[in-house]
Amino acid sequence: MDIVSTLPHWDMTVVYPSMESQEFARGYSSVVQDIDELAHLFDTRHIEGQMTAQLSGETIKTFEIIIERFNAVLEATSTLSTYIMCFITTNTHDSLAQAKMSELQKSLVTLKQLGTRLTAWIGSLDVDALIDRSTVAREHAYMLRKAKLRAAHLMTPAEEALASELNVSSGTAWSKLHSDVTSQLRVPVKVDGQIQELPMSVVRNMADEADRDVRRSAYEAELAGWKEAAVPLAAALNSIKGEVNVLARKRGWQSPLEASLFNSNIDRATLDAMLTAARESFPDFRRYLHAKARALGLSRLAWYDLFAPVGKSDKIWEYDEAARFIVEQFGTYSSRLSGFAARAFREQWIDAEPRAGKVDGAYCTPLRKDESRVFANYKPSYGGVSTLAHELGHGYHNLNLAHRTMLQQDTPMTLAETASIFCETIIREATLRKADKQEQIMILEASLQGSCQVVVDITSRFLFEQRVFEARQQRELSIDELNNVMLEAQRETYGDGLDESLLHPYMWAMKPHYYSTESSFYNYPYMFGLLFGLGLYAQYQQDPEKFKQGYDDLLSSTGLADAATLAAQFGIDIRSADFWRASLNIVRGDIDRFEELTR
Structure with a gap:
């Protein structure tokens, strides 16, 4: 396999020579x-x-x-x-x-x-x-x-x-206002003993700094910045939630949540089963948070410690090495998966180089027929490798959908993470097998950090949005009321895992997912995606050959049936809390390993 040694830009000329052509x-x-x-x-x-x-x-x-x-x-x-x-x-x-x-x-x-x-x-x-x-x-x-x-x-x-x-001129405009205000927001923060005015995005990225004083300073600056911007953002949130309530009622939905579940191809019984299992796992996630606090020499974590680094790795993952590793490890599952990844690297489907003017983050998008494009800001670390594997998983899902019509391909967000979580897990397990103790701690911490966000924090976001929708039926909510609803949801979910006096009342102002009339409750599908993907990986471990016989067909059918019907093909009942408990047991195992390694 030919791999480039420098960070590549994707090749778009296969569609058009250029936009000027x-x-x-x-x-x-x-x-x-x-x-x-x-x-x-x-x-x-x-x-x-x-x-x-x-x-x-x-x-x-x-x-x-x-x-x-x-x-x-x-x-x-x-x-x-x-x-x-x-x-x-x-x-x-x-x-x-x-x-x-x-x-x-x-x-x-x-x-x-x-x-x-x-x-x-x-x-x-x-x-x-x-x-x-x-x-x-x-x-x-x-x-x-x-x-x-x-x-x-x-x-x-x-x-x-x-x-x-x-x-x-209403919902989209309010959403744009949120985007404009938050992207242009600059806040003063102390860096190296001097006050600098930095973009909010830069300040938020300081949450994973090793120095706790830097994290604390960034957290305090962030809260002050959101407080300054809270008036227009609260107006936007109240207007969007009010509009969604009216349209849901006019369209005959009992609530915006009922409409969201319909669009996600799941029912209330499935959501309740998943949330029941999630709540049962909160004590385990608090074990993880307590272990992380001990590893950092703290009695209890503050909000600004959630993303603090634990463990270390001197391993430098150059891009070409990462590419070879991904192709090799995907090959332990199937030649079709590894061949797909090799093609993506060979045909320059990936834009990996961070550069000025390029937005942050990562995504995968179908381009045409069986081709996708992967957007990344590659860092030569385990996280960079994991992100590539995750996005290539989305591409593999797209490959399996390619022979379907566009109307047959329409996949809800609940099922969109099925292949990406699976591929990410393949890489995580392979990396853990080769890692020393400190690297294992770092890899497990990165994984548990993400799982904690998707299970614990997502539940807090779900509770917040549900309560805001209910309250907004009567009147607008003040900034203080929005803050209190947010804090109440965080206390319910994080519990004694975090210092209750150092939570984040303005998470409602920061999260763009709240600011859309098109996709309310843009939260629980993330949890479904993670836990469904982990549940499938557990099935793969139990009987690899049987699993492989049906997996690609499942991926090709995510727009052809509801989630319960598709899951039943693997003998999975997603309306039972037991399935979600089994998925969370994989996370519990990681928490046990993390506790043991950090003692």
């Missing part, structure tokens, strides 16, 4: 035209909600034409928008990419409105009869039945169109 201009115009023509087709075929549409031969023919065209337009639009976003995220100063994405928004709104019209039209059809009489319908059976249910939660076509247009 004639090929891009033609591709862009083609997508816009395709969306306009699709809208015309919807108009001429009267694709909109009706009382009841007669299921004639002509209606079936229309359905098949519409689904074929809708899938084709979705695919072309996805490739174009992903292409543009890849330029924006690697260079936020790319004015051409920013302009093109802004121009494309009008067409994207049109496409979203067409999706709503399609749902309403499907709601007027006899879906079961349609599935019996049409091959295309049978291939999209889950999507159709889901759309039928969703259609029952639509307002009138005129109201839905108005809500979509108004959202640009």
Whole structure:
């Protein structure tokens, strides 16, 4: 396998030579035209909600034409928008990419409105009869039945169109305000004995500094900064939650949570089972937090100690070595997984170099057919290797979805982490086997730190959002009230694992996930993803060959059934707390090892 020795940039020329090229201009115009023509087709075929549409031969023919065209337009639009976003995220100063994405928004709104019209039209059809009489319908059976249910939660076509247009100046605008305020916020903080005014993102990144005084100073500066910005952020949060409450009620949902569960392809019984197991694990996570405090020489952790480093590693993971290690370890699972990773490195699907203008973080996005692109800011550490493995797991999931239509690929966030957690776990276990004591402590701490965030902190975020939605039905909440709801949720979840006088009342101001009218409760799906992925890894360990026979099929089917149905293929009952307890037992084992190593 050929591996580059310097940090690579991804190759986008396989789609278009450049954004200045004639090929891009033609591709862009083609997508816009395709969306306009699709809208015309919807108009001429009267694709909109009706009382009841007669299921004639002509209606079936229309359905098949519409689904074929809708899938084709979705695919072309996805490739174009992903292409543009890849330029924006690697260079936020790319004015051409920013302009093109802004121009494309009008067409994207049109496409979203067409999706709503399609749902309403499907709601007027006899879906079961349609599935019996049409091959295309049978291939999209889950999507159709889901759309039928969703259609029952639509307002009138005129109201839905108005809500979509108004959202640009309401929910989306409030979300943009949050993004603008938080990204431009600068706060004074003491660094090396001098006061410096730094971006909030830089100050927050000081949470993993080894020096506790630096962490404390950053924490105090951060809280002061959020206090200064709290008025517009509280206004944004109150407005967004108020809008979501109104729309949920108008669409016939009992609550925003009911709508979120529907969109996540799970039910309340599944959520309750998972949260029950999570709450039962809190004493174990507090054991981890107490062990970490002892390792740091503290009686109890403060909030600003959560990300403090424990353990150490002198291992430098150069990029080419990391690539070889990932390919090799993926090969212990299957040649298909390792071959996929080798192809991603060889064909330059990965943009790994941190540089000015590039946004922070990591992600994987499908680009076209069976190709993905992986965005990373690679650091030559275990964390850098783990992140690459995680994102390549997403790419492997995309590979298994590639032969499905766009409507068949629609995967909820609950199932989107299935392959990424699995691949990350392969790398973690392989690294632990080769590590000395201090490296083991460091690796386990990194893993437990993440698990604590996804189980304990996510529960606190869920409780906060649930209570804010309930209170917002009556009136707006003041800044002090938002702070108190946040602190109450943190006390319930972290318990005596943290110093109660040093929590984080402004987490509501920082987390962008709260500031969306499109995706409420952008929290519990993370927990589902982690624990479902760990549960599958446990199944793999018990019977590797049997597991391999069904895993790729599971990944290819995440848009074809609800989570409970897919899990049942592996004999898993996600409505039982026992499954989630078994997943958390893997984490408990890590806590036991961490306690033993840090004594």
